[in-house]
Amino acid sequence: MTLSFDPDTLPLPVGHFIDGRLVPAEGIIDMHRPSDGKPYAGCPLADEVLVDRAVETAKKALKATNWSGVRPRERTVVLQRWADLIESEAETLAKLEALSSTRPVGHLVAGDIAVSAEQIRFFAEFADKEGSDLVPTDDSNLGMIMTEPYGVVGAITPWNFPVSMAAWKLGPALAAGNAVVLKPSEMTPFSTVYLAELAIRAGLPAGLINIVLGDGPVTGTAMTGHPDIAKVSFTGSTGAGTAIMTNVACTGIKPMTLELGGKSPQLVFADADLDKAAAAIAQSMLSNAGQACVAGSRLIVEECIAAPLAEAIVTRMEAAKPGPTWDETSEYSPIISKRQLNRIHGIVEAAVEAGGECLFGGAQMDAPGYFYQPTLMAVRDSSSPAITEEIFGPVLTMQTFADEEEALALADHPTYGLAAGLFTRDLSRALGLTRRLQAGTVWVNRYSRSRDHILPTGGYKRSGIGKDLGREAYHANRKSKSVLISL
Secondary structure (H helix, E strand, C coil): CCCCCCCCCCCCCCEEEECCEEEECCCCEEEECCCCCCEEEEECCCCHHHHHHHHHHHHHHHHHHCCCCCCHHHHHHHHHHHHHHHHHCHHHHHHHHHHHCCCCHHHHHHHHHHHHHHHHHHHHCCCCCCCCEEECCCCCEEEEEEEEECCEEEEECCCCCHHHHHHHHHHHHHHCCCEEEEECCCCCCHHHHHHHHHHHHCCCCCCCEEECCCCHHHHHHHHHCCCCCCEEEEECCHHHHHHHHHHHHHHCCCCEEEECCCCCEEEECCCCCHHHHHHHHHHHHHHHHHCCCCCCCEEEEEHHHHHHHHHHHHHHHHCCCECCCCCCCCCECCCCCHHHHHHHHHHHHHHHHCCCEEEECCCECCCCCCCECCEEEECCCCCCHHHHCCCCCCEEEEEEECCHHHHHHHHCCCCEECEEEEECCCHHHHHHHHHHCCCCEEEECCCCCCCCCCCCECCEECCEECCECHHHHHHCCEEEEEEEEEC
8 A cells, every 4th residue: 555645636525524414615714734835725614603503413413313322332333333434544534634734644544543443442332331320328218320421512623633633532422422513623624524424434323423614713712602512622732721711611611621731841860771761752752743732842861861861862863854744754744834833943042042052953944844853952941931831843851950859840840730751760769750740641661652542641730621531531521410219
C-alpha cells in the first residue's frame, strides 16, 4: 500500500453531517495546508440555527431509536463494527487528516487511526458491563444508585489529533447511551466528518452523531450554551476552556469535562539511564513538533548531568527533517499555521531577551510550509515567557537543580498540572516524587501514553476538569440517581 498522495486531487467532504448524511455548505473560513502554506479549501460556519437543528436531530434520534434503552450489547456490537470500518478505511481517513493537519500520513495509519479503533472497542465493552449498584442499607429498605445517560452531549475537539480526539469523545458518550453533537476544529474538520459517515455505515442510527463545522466564537458558543446540550466535553487550550466555562455559567449549569493546556516538566536525576531519558525527552518534543497538550516542554535536570544530557538531546534534534504530511516517508511535522509559527518564534525571542540561551534551533526551517526548528533553551529565570506560557511547538526549556526539593519547586507550575515525567533508577525516589508531583499523569522512565486505554488522562489546576479515557470517561457520560425503596 502506497500512502503518499497528491494533495491537489484529494476529494473532501465539505459540509456538516446531520441526521446521517452530509449537508453540503459553503466554505467560509479560509484553510491553508501547514506543509506548504497553500490555500486549499474553506470550512463552513454553523450558526445558531444550524446548531439548533443538529441538537434537535440528536434529541429526536434518541427518542426514535431508544438508543439508551436497547439491550446494552446492541450498542456494543454497533460500535465494534464501527471500529472495524475505521481500520478498513484507515488510508482514506489518514489522507483526509494529513492534508489539513500536522500529522504525517504514515504516522496516522500506524498510530492515530489504529489507536482510535482500539479506543472505540474499549468503550464499546463498557455498555453491558457497567451499570447500577445495590448499596448497604438497613433491612427495611433497598438502596440503589442508578445511572443513566445525559441525553445530548456537546463535544469540541482540537486540531492537533483530530480523529483520535473525536474517538475520545464519541466512544464513551455513545457507549453510555447518549447522542453527540461534535464540533471539530475549523482547521482540521474533514476526517471527523468521514469518521461519522463510517459510523452510519456500521449501523449506528442516523442522528446519534451530528458534526457541525465552524469556529469557537460562533459555533462553539452556540453549542455549549444550547439549553438542550446536557453535558459538554472539550479538549483544547486553557483560554478556550475558560471561555466555555463562562458561557455555560451564563446560559445554564451543566457538567463539563475539560482537558486543557499543559506545561509539563520532565525531571532527570543523575542516576537515570541518560540514553533512555534523552530519547524519550527528544521524542516528546519531536512528535507532532511539540503540538500536544501533554508535551514535556520543561526539562529539569540535575546539575552534574545537564551538559551530557543536553548534548544527547541536541543530537536527536539535529536528525529532524521536514517533510510534507502527504509523503509517507515524512517524520517531522509542520506547525499548524503561520500565525502559530510566528507566535512560537516570538516567545523564543522574548525568552532570549529575558536572559535565556538558545542552545539549538530557535528559527523557522528553510522549507516550504510552516516548519520550526526543534529548539533547546537554557533558562534560569522561572518567570521567563518560555517557562510560563504554553508554547505548543518544538521548544524545550532546560533548568537545573541541586536536590529533590529544588527539582519539585521548579516542576510545580503556577498554572498547569497536566502531566509530568520522571527519570531515575531509584524506586523509592520514583514513588515518593510521583505522589508529590502536581500532575494528572506521571510517567516514570518514559514520556508517552501506552495503548492501555484503561488509564485515564486529565489535569490538575487550570489543566482541566474530569478525565478522558479509562472507565472514568464512560462514567462521566452517565448521571447517577439515588433510589431508596421501603420494603
